[in-house]
Amino acid sequence: MSSHPLARVAVVGAGGIGAAAHLPAVTSLAGEVELVAIVDLDEERRTAAGAQFGCGNLYADMAQMQAEQRPDIVIIATPPHLHEPLSIQAMRAGAWVYCEKPLTGSLASADRIIAAEAETGQWTISVSQFRYAGGSQQAHEALRSHRWGRPLIGVAHTTWYRGPEYWDIPWRGKFATEFAGATTTQAYHAVDLLLWLMGGDWASVSGIADTLARPIEVEDASAAVVRFESGAIATLLSTVLSSKQETRLQVIAERATVDLDTLYLPQCDEWSLRRIDEEGQTVVDASWPVPEPPLEVNAHRSQLQAILAAWREGRVPEVTASEARATLEFLTALYKSSATGGPVARGEIGAGDPFYEALDAAGPDRKGVHARV
Ligand SMILES: NC(=O)c1ccc[n+]([C@@H]2O[C@H](COP(=O)([O-])OP(=O)(O)OC[C@H]3O[C@@H](n4cnc5c(N)ncnc54)[C@H](O)[C@@H]3O)[C@@H](O)[C@H]2O)c1
Numbered sequence: 001m002s003s004h005p006l007a008r009v010a011v012v013g014a015g016g017i018g019a020a021a022h023l024p025a026v027t028s029l030a031g032e033v034e035l036v037a038i039v040d041l042d043e044e045r046r047t048a049a050g051a052q053f054g055c056g057n058l059y060a061d062m063a064q065m066q067a068e069q070r071p072d073i074v075i076i077a078t079p080p081h082l083h084e085p086l087s088i089q090a091m092r093a094g095a096w097v098y099c100e101k102p103l104t105g106s107l108a109s110a111d112r113i114i115a116a117e118a119e120t121g122q123w124t125i126s127v128s129q130f131r132y133a134g135g136s137q138q139a140h141e142a143l144r145s146h147r148w149g150r151p152l153i154g155v156a157h158t159t160w161y162r163g164p165e166y167w168d169i170p171w172r173g174k175f176a177t178e179f180a181g182a183t184t185t186q187a188y189h190a191v192d193l194l195l196w197l198m199g200g201d202w203a204s205v206s207g208i209a210d211t212l213a214r215p216i217e218v219e220d221a222s223a224a225v226v227r228f229e230s231g232a233i234a235t236l237l238s239t240v241l242s243s244k245q246e247t248r249l250q251v252i253a254e255r256a257t258v259d260l261d262t263l264y265l266p267q268c269d270e271w272s273l274r275r276i277d278e279e280g281q282t283v284v285d286a287s288w289p290v291p292e293p294p295l296e297v298n299a300h301r302s303q304l305q306a307i308l309a310a311w312r313e314g315r316v317p318e319v320t321a322s323e324a325r326a327t328l329e330f331l332t333a334l335y336k337s338s339a340t341g342g343p344v345a346r347g348e349i350g351a352g353d354p355f356y357e358a359l360d361a362a363g364p365d366r367k368g369v370h371a372r373v
Helices: 016-028 043-053 062-069 080-092 107-120 136-144 164-168 188-197 299-313 321-340 363-372
Strands: 007-012 033-039 073-076 096-099 124-126 151-161 202-210 221-228 233-239 241-253 257-262 271-276 282-284
Touching: 007 016, 007 062, 007 299, 016 033, 016 043, 016 073, 016 299, 033 043, 033 062, 062 080, 073 080, 073 299, 080 096, 080 107, 096 299, 107 124, 107 321, 124 321, 136 188, 136 241, 136 257, 151 188, 188 233, 188 241, 188 321, 202 321, 221 321
Parallel strands: 007 033, 007 073, 073 096, 096 124, 151 233
Antiparallel strands: 151 241, 202 221, 221 233, 241 257, 257 271, 271 282
16 A cells, blocks of 8 residues: 555546557556546547546546546646647646647747746646656766766657558647647657757757658658757757658767667667777677666656656656756757758747747748748
8 A cells, every 4th residue: 555645637638649658657556646537528539538447537628627626637638739728727727737748839838838837836747758768767867977978979860650641630730730740749759858868958950841741731851950068969850751660869978879779668678888899899788778677558657657756745846848848949949940041049039039939930831931041
């Protein structure tokens, strides 16, 4: 029997990721949380999820659910354009929020969520599940402590495949509801993980984002070059057009190179470390990482456990809206660079800049903007 209080958790959005990751994560932590409600506009979905995950409190409306159930934590797994209004509403009704990525669609919107955190004393935590996946915390600790010397070069390639039918779901592919494409929707995890491993101190980015092959508004491919305050550099490639599907991260530090070769759920044994031996040969250093048990459910669960620990101890949780804003600012800068043709520095996108109001302010005119630069 657990000695700490159970957190009352509600899940809003029982679609793809709600049913595949959040609800299994919540129900697998029965000693720590109580699933008090499922909310979804779609009656069939909420009924099916209620039956599958053993929850009888089913709602179409989050406000009614919060009034009746008073959850401590609300998980928001709805389409992106609803993240800001629902997060702010949930915090005002007295809950912490664990919100799917991308946190929201603009820096202006992120700043409204940050203001609501201050106003309510609650937190909105952004899903950043790769930071909590197998091996990631070990890689972060080693790189941040410069165990292998200074990190010099980073690589994050997200080369996934999504066929045209992927965009049959109406909110996908559109600026108004998805905000942006492959870089923000699919590559978010690798981008967020690489920035975190490199120390989060990105200083400028030059990028190209474009829609090469899919009939969608948002981009299906991007490439970028990044400079960090430390002097380190990185390259990013993000696409949904690749028949060879992989998520590949690499950090080249002074005395070792660390790699992650995965797809959707990094596991500890997908990380590797290489050094140059005394004969000048590349050797795999099998002493790192220290083996971890494979993730039992998913990395959303590992992040939820970290949130629950902070909630019980009354601590500020990790990856609140301010931290997610840093990744969002990076993505915005990449899109601005693509539209303007030059590097974009951290901090330069403020109120009054069209990119402050929208992640990809060029929007449907992006091709026209390209033609002019
Ligand atoms: N972290 C990850 O690995 C990951 C993976 C996939 C999707 N996502 C993110 O999760 C979010 C949802 O994506 P999805 O693929 O699950 O979408 P989805 O369309 O499959 O599911 C969304 C659900 O939200 C419901 N919904 C819509 N408006 C609502 C409202 N006002 N109140 C309650 N429910 C409402 C819909 O009926 C639907 O069931 C997106 O932000 C997406 O980017 C994250």
